Amino acid sequence: MDNIQATADGDGRQRILAAAEKLFSDKAFDAVSMSAIACAAGISKANIYHYFPNKDTLYLAVLRMASHNLRAVLNEAVSAHGSVMDVLRHFAHNHLQALLKKPELVRLVWREILEKGAPRAQEFAEQGFADMFSALVDVLKLGQTRGEFRQDFDPALVATLLLGANVFFFQSRDIFRHYPPITFADDPAGYDAGIVEILLRGLVPATS
Amino acid sequence: MDNIQATADGDGRQRILAAAEKLFSDKAFDAVSMSAIACAAGISKANIYHYFPNKDTLYLAVLRMASHNLRAVLNEAVSAHGSVMDVLRHFAHNHLQALLKKPELVRLVWREILEKGAPRAQEFAEQGFADMFSALVDVLKLGQTRGEFRQDFDPALVATLLLGANVFFFQSRDIFRHYPPITFADDPAGYDAGIVEILLRGLVPATS
DNA sequence: CCTGATATTGACCGATTGGTCAGGTGCTTA
DNA sequence: TAAGCACCTGACCAATCGGTCAATATCAGG
Structure with a gap:
């Protein structure tokens, strides 16, 4: 059963997917040739067409896999214990860490989201969004019903703010650096420690 | 001096740039062919090589022009009158409006920012950033020295939050919609009325 | 050992790519 | 009128593209 060569079932397919994921996350669809993928996977170009x-x-397939994996990584960021404020701090931290941990996946999925006209598979890309959003909105609503937060703001709006802050940081940190x-x-x-603190306390001193 | 055909100096060049801008903002670099640009510009492909x-x-050249135009549009968003809070509200609103007004430019420049490995012209793309940032940071600092804002937050961090919120909205509003x-x-x-209000007041009720 | 299915390959295809080139406009100046 | 020049073109080029195909390895089960 054990082969000397690690040729577990679907090995070829997996090799191709891995190579393609790497390349597609670095460059756009048209900038990645099948030859390049084959070369990176260490097989012949024709062989790719045996699997796809x-x-x-x-x-x-790459996008589907990436989207799935990214969702898994991101969903770990949502876990609740302690006060709602603590949950929020925890979430902000872990969410950004998750993005930074798998930058290739994020770039891959996000490029697809930004693509106009040719919605090759926005469904997959958007799923991660819905997950994050509903989880975060639930947390914020809980904070409101518990009375820890004010009642007069839209939870979805705050969720956007938090998610956006992290995504923006992820996208722009190369620019930030210089x-x-x-x-x-x-x-x-x-960064997101500061972000959350500002969100909680606000910019204006509490002198009402 | 006047020709029947509107052949003002640099007309051909301008036609090419306009067509290329449109195409490059819709699709990635490798996905846009010179033939397509020539066709869109209504000239022959070979003629492009007379100018470029x-x-x-x-x-x-397209990126340079787009970046320049985008900066011009965005810089209009920064204009100060009234209280610092009002300036902030004004800025958030106009900045987002500017993004939505010229979506092709934003997509073009932002795609370049996100591109890895091949920094074809990040310099241009990053310029707009620096402008926005310093202007916004100055406003926030003014708010701090005037005592309208608390002293214990990093102005650059709040600027990131505000800019990020708008960019994120711009990028994701198609997803938001469904x-x-x-x-x-x-x-x-x-949207940004709500954003600014949250930033100013914070999530936590002022019950200290 | 044979057989059939799965993997894998190099050679090849038509189409398209970025880019070149020789030549043809038409206007300006001498 | 002739020369010069910016503008513009169709035809052409080698290279690469996505994709096909016939010919092989490789290997399990009978």
């Missing part, structure tokens, strides 16, 4: 009927299908006034480019933990 | 030595140079809990997908004004 065409390039689009392969890309879709922009002097920003000190938190390489300190994601400090 | 190669595809990369053309793309760079996600029920979100009601502000088609109401950008309401």
Whole structure:
């Protein structure tokens, strides 16, 4: 049963998917050739077509897998214990860590979201969104019913703010890095600690 | 001097740039062919090479122009009058409106920012960032020195939060639109009105 | 040992890619 | 009128693209 070569069932397919994922996360669809994928996977180009009927299908499979894995990683970020404020802090931290942990997956899925006109598989990309969102909104609603938060804000809006802050950080941290006034480019933990604190307390001193 | 045909100086060049901008904002670099650009511009492919030595140079010119125009549009968003809080509200609103007004430019420049490995012209893309950022940070600092804002937060962090919220909204509003809990997908004004209010007041009731 | 199915390959296909080139406009200046 | 020049073109090029195909390895079960 054990082969000397690690040729577990579906090994070829997996090799192709892994190579394609790497390449597609670095460059756009048209910038990645089947030859390049084959080369990266260490097989012949023709062999790819034994597993996938065409390039689009392969890309879709990669996107599907990436989306699934990303969801799994991100969903770990949502876990509740302690006060709602603590849950929020915890979430902000873990969510950003999850993004930074699998940057290829994030770039891959996000590029698909941004693509206009050709919605190759937005369904997959959008799923992660819905998960994150509903989980986060639930937390915020809980904070409101418990009286820890004010009642007069839209939970979905705050969720957008938090998610957006992390995604924006992820996308822009290379720019942040050579922009002097920003000190938190390489300190994601400090970044969303600050973010959450501002969200909780607000900018205006409590002198009402 | 006047020709019947509107052949003002640089007309051909401008036609090419316009067509290329449109195409490059819809699809990635490799997905746009020189033939397509020529066709869209209503000229022959060979003629493009009379104005631009190669595809990369053309793309760079497009990016340069787009970045410049985008900066111009965005900089209009920064104008100060009234209280610092009002300036902040004004900025959030106008910044998002500017993004939505020229979506092709934003997509073009932002795609370049996200591109890994091949930083074709991040310099241009990053310029807009620096402008926005310093202007916004200055406003926030003013709020702090005037005592309208608390002293214990990092202005750059709040600027990131605000900019990020708008960019995130811009990028994700197609997804928002078919996600029920979100009601502000088609109401950008309401969106950043809410955003700013949360930033100012915070989530936690002032009961200290 | 044979057989059939799964993997895998190099050679090949038509189409398209970015880019070149020789030549043809039409206007300006001498 | 002739020369010069910016503009513009169709035809062409080698290279690469996604994809096909016939010919092989490889290996399990009979």
